[in-house]
Amino acid sequence: MSNTDWKGRVSKLYDQLAGSAVEISAIVISKDVQAALQQKQPVVALESTIISHGMPYPQNFRTALEVEEVVRSNGAVPATVAVLAGVPHVGLTEDQLHDIAKKGLKVKKTSRRDLAYVMARKLDGSTTVSATMVLAARAGIAVFVTGGVGGVHRGGENSMDISADLIELGKTPMAVVCAGIKSVLDIPRTLEFLETQGVTVASFGADEFPAFFTPHSGCQAPCRIDQPEEAAQMLHHCRSLDLQSGILIGVPIPEQHAAAGAQIEEAIQTALQETQQQNIKGSNITPYLLQRIQEITSGASLTANIQLVKNNAKVGSQIAAAFVQ
Numbered sequence: 001m002s003n004t005d006w007k008g009r010v011s012k013l014y015d016q017l018a019g020s021a022v023e024i025s026a027i028v029i030s031k032d033v034q035a036a037l038q039q040k041q042p043v044v045a046l047e048s049t050i051i052s053h054g055m056p057y058p059q060n061f062r063t064a065l066e067v068e069e070v071v072r073s074n075g076a077v078p079a080t081v082a083v084l085a086g087v088p089h090v091g092l093t094e095d096q097l098h099d100i101a102k103k104g105l106k107v108k109k110t111s112r113r114d115l116a117y118v119m120a121r122k123l124d125g126s127t128t129v130s131a132t133m134v135l136a137a138r139a140g141i142a143v144f145v146t147g148g149v150g151g152v153h154r155g156g157e158n159s160m161d162i163s164a165d166l167i168e169l170g171k172t173p174m175a176v177v178c179a180g181i182k183s184v185l186d187i188p189r190t191l192e193f194l195e196t197q198g199v200t201v202a203s204f205g206a207d208e209f210p211a212f213f214t215p216h217s218g219c220q221a222p223c224r225i226d227q228p229e230e231a232a233q234m235l236h237h238c239r240s241l242d243l244q245s246g247i248l249i250g251v252p253i254p255e256q257h258a259a260a261g262a263q264i265e266e267a268i269q270t271a272l273q274e275t276q277q278q279n280i281k282g283s284n285i286t287p288y289l290l291q292r293i294q295e296i297t298s299g300a301s302l303t304a305n306i307q308l309v310k311n312n313a314k315v316g317s318q319i320a321a322a323f324v325q
Contacts, residue, residue, distance in 0.1 A: 026119075029139050030091025033079045037140050042076035042320035045090070045136035045144040050309065051080075051100050052107040052126035053287045054147065055302055061101035063306050065094065067313050071145070074317035079141060081132045083110055086122030090139040100126060109283055111164050129176070130168035133246070142235060142323055143175045145316035147309045148182040148212040149248065151190030153285065154272065161282070162193065169246040170197030175235045175323075177316035179308040180210030180217060180250040184268050184289045187217045194248065195222070200234060204251045204315060213264045213304050215252035225249070228315065232322035251315045257307035267296035 029037075036043050046067060051060045068078040079091040082100055089096065100107055103124065110118050110125030112134050118125040127135065129149050136144055150163025163185075169176060180203075181187045191209065194201050203209050203221030211217035225231055234247055271292035274280075280288050294302045 027088045027090055027135060027138055030079070030089070030093070032077055033091035033139070033141075036077040040324050042317065042324050043079050043141050043143070044071045044076045044313070044316050044320050045132055045139075045141045046071070046078055046080040046313075047129060047132040047144075047146050048080055048082035048092075048100055048107075048126040049109055049128045050147050051097070052104050053109055054290065055305065057101050057104055059302075059306075060104070061098055063309070064097050064101060067145075067309055068097075070310050070313040071317045074314050074321070076143075076317035076320045079136065079139070081127045081135050082107075083115070083118050083123070083125035083127065085124065086119045088115070088119070088135050090135055090141070100124070105287075109287070111283070112168060113164065129165040130163075133168045133172045133174055133176070137172050137174055141174070142239075143177065143316055143320040145177045145309075145312045147179060147305060147312070149176065149178050149180075150286065151181045151185040151187070152193055154184075154186045156186055156189060161285075166190065166193050166197060166199075169194065169199045169248055171244060172246050173235075173239050173244055175231060175247045175249060175316075175319060177204075177231075177249045177251060177312050177319065179212050179253050179312055181212065182286065183211040183213050183217070183264065184272065184286065184293075187211060187219050191219055191222070198243070198245045200238065200245070200247045202231070202234070202247070202249050204231070204249055206250075206252050208252075210250045210252040212308070213253065213301055214258050215255065221250065228318035229322045231319045232325075235319075235323055249315075249319070251308075251312050253304060253308040254311055257304055257311075263297055264293065264301060267293045267301070270296060 051064045071078040107124045107126045111128045112130040150165040153161040202223035202225045209219045209221040271289045
């Protein structure tokens with residue numbers, strides 16, 4: 001296929017997606033995001049759970065603004081996703097971001113399964129990876145940046161505790177850019193599950209798949225890419241074949257910002273034991289673990305979390321820009 005043909009097909013795809021987005025009455029799409037989609041400009045979706053449940057106020061608000069600015073400085077339009085008073089929003093104002101950040105844990109953590117309930121009850125909902133993918137895809141966005149994705153929990157072979165993120169990746173044709181699988185999870189089993197779901201998994205600029213706080217998981221990445229253009233081409237071919245599955249791109253946190261691996265691992269083991277002792281289960285596990293790891297490491301993990309999200313936003317924006325070329 002010639003470069004001209006490829007650009008034409010992408011252009012046609014964005015025409016279709018942007019048109020669909022305008023017609024979705026259940027979702028409020030900000031004017032900036034809607035205009036960018038119509039004009040075939042790069043757009044990057046961002047989740048809101050990291051704001052409400054990932055870090056304390058006001059640091060969460062500052063980080064949300066800074067991440068959006070990273071997206072803009074790399075030539076893309078940020079589209080933070082959340083449910084406000086029962087209405088899904090794709091693209092938030094600064095006041096709306098502040099409201100989510102200040103309410104924090106009072107905002108309901110919203111996965112795909114929770115969307116209908118949160119909308120029916122007219123609640124505020126911060127979207128997880130799966131819910132963000134659902135709403136962003138409906139709006140016509142092709143690239144989504146987050147911190148880390150969920151996965152198979154440790155002991156998941158017995159508990160069957162498997163994140164909805166993995167199922168969503170298997171049925172939503174979107175590129176998800178992250179710092180790998182959260183290190184509190186069972187990374188080898190998560191990669192196996194993603195293979196079963198038909199998800200293309202690639203590491204960006206490394207042979208090893210990253211593990212959120214650290215670039216090193218001990219797991220070989222199924223694929224390696226070194227340039228944003230390669231990721232954009234993968235996304236194009238995934239869509240041209242109508243595979244109906246996503247692409248997971250793991251971007252290692254820069255070494256200078258990586259928390260000490262041994263310190264983090266020790267904190268993880270301690271926090272995991274506490275979840276068992278306190279009978280913490282389901283969607284409450286990850287927020288608890290991240291909070292406790294932050295406390296045990298005296299904030300080192302929070303610093304790493306912020307830096308990896310910004311780095312992901314930079315790479316994701318470059319991929320989005322390459323995709324619309």
